[in-house]
Amino acid sequence: MAGGAGAAPMRNHGMDALRLTFERQLKEALPGVEITLERPKSGELGDLAFPCFRAAKQLGKNPVQLSQELAAAIRVEGATLVAAGPYLNLKLAPETRAQAVLGAILAAPSGRPYGARPAQGKKVIVEYSSPNIAKLFTIGHLRSTMIGHALAQTHRFLGYDVVRLNHLGDWGTQFGTLLAAYTRWAEAENPELQRDFDWAEPAPEKRRTPLFRLFQLYVRFHAEEEQDPAMRDEARAWFKRLEDNDPKARALWKRFRDLSLAEFQRIYDRLGVGFDTLEQGEAFYEDRLAATLKRLEDAGLLVEGDKGARIVNLEDVGIATPCLVQKADGTSIYATRDLAAALYRQEAYAFDRCLYVVGTDQVLHFQQIFAVLDKLDPWFKGRMVHTPFGMVKLPEGKMSTRKGNVIFLEDVLDEARERVAAIIEEKNPELKDRAGVAEMLGMGAVVFFDAMNDRVKPITFTWDRVIALDGDTGPYVQYAHARIMSVLRKAGGDWAAKAQAGRADGPFLPFAGSKVPADLAGLEAPEAQGLLFELAGFPGSVGAVVDGCMATPLARQLVGLARSFSGFYTNCPILAPENPPEVREARLALCVATARVLRQGLFLMGIQAPEEM
């Protein structure tokens, strides 16, 4: 039995049921007209809106007049119909709204977590993060990693079967560079990379690691290569040795890869990000390259380009630049590996969609890859999606690992943590788990910032922007959650427990079902109603994340929710002694529902919600 024992007329109806009733009524009143409902801009207008423009045109009527006629003709139990200009708005009675929203969140009458959907029977691959071996994580890598994580989580939340892949850059000409640099400057006197190089600036204290020294070798090689072009051939030769399975090259490759993976894993753990496998990086496809080229050849797509390079022409599909699949020296290129990867995934996963969370600088690359795949097998048409994101730049220009002018991700996370710690010291020095909370909020700030700005536009990195802690930020949302938890603790009983979840398996926070209070009259205040309206927007925002392949709608929704809660919190006392018990209980239930949605929403984005801060 869901929905509590109250006498509210719609007690077993969630928002979905109300929507269906409204739609049915509209269909009856307007036979032959396609009905599409919208969510009004604000809860004061109503809960559902029917824009009358199209229907009015079809019927040769004035939309304002039609909306008035419909308002008079249609009845939905527990709601009033308001003609607002050309819109027909369905506005729930305060108690009905409270019952519908709280029922869906607390009691989950459908048996599913609020906002989640049943299994779709569709498989989605999300390829994200994909760092290059022997390079350190920069702030730039955060975008792919966290956007991908949020996409994987929300897709699972909405019932898709998700495969999370990391196309590690563990192959390619940059390995030639690394191998050449290592044999030149490290092999003899510093083979284990245990000491700082005397020719390099000493590594910063917290980065005295072999991986950082590998990175230094890489940077030095590129610097010197500018003066001495012959070095480029040296690097190329090393990569050729690697591709030809030279034992020494292979052994070093494996060492560098292991070194990097250990470092990456540490960062993924810190970010709370995971993959279904880390074994399908670029190198994984190495022995499938020949077959891929053969397949292109058999399909008659392979053409001889300049100086013996091999290309696929794409002019006939509107792409002027041919796709280069093999260089003149016979070595492979990353396009070949992406093609091999797609063919492998077709076979291994039979996916419905494959999302590539890769920067905008790769748009042409993916256009080419997808076009080649379409030619090879029409099966691929429409399944391949590049989700590009804007590059992170510095005020002085592009970041470049080669040139060494980069912002390392860990420096940003550390700085964020320290700034938060300073604020805790000032505002709440008695806080229990100060270090843990500082980390949680610092991460929240950085990750949330990225989601708020998720767009194709490039981001210019400045410390104060990325680690902002007031206003529309992660910590603002986290603060709302902490305040709720504080109220719930003070309320006693098992109130706090109702907003807490056990360990999450996958994207779902396992909240226990809980009853909706019978009397919800304590939620009639406009601030409480506004908060309910925001809560009702959560499922739509998660859907928008999947539709638009970006976390932005969810992040914005959570800010709106937190803001709405603040309004409720300042205007509607929850624990005031003069509150009648039923008012107190109704408001506490609203707090629990809000905490759950905030916590679940943040969790989908890879951010934790603090109990106090």
Added chain:
RNA sequence: GGUCCCGUAGCUCAGCGGAUAGAGCGACCGCCUCCUAAGCGGUAGGUCGUGGGUUCAAUUCCCGCCGGGACCA
């Protein structure tokens, strides 16, 4: 030179066919004897780059131009 992306408040950005264009930061003015002021309320600030077109309706779609960026050669 070609292709693609972006021009919305002083700054950073939402909105992307429809209801008076929204936030945050910064500025200014208020609010802690009361559930965490990392908060809340208010004021100021916009010819949505520009010129055309499509539409009952354009910040939103199409074309040209100007400005910024990316990729390819």
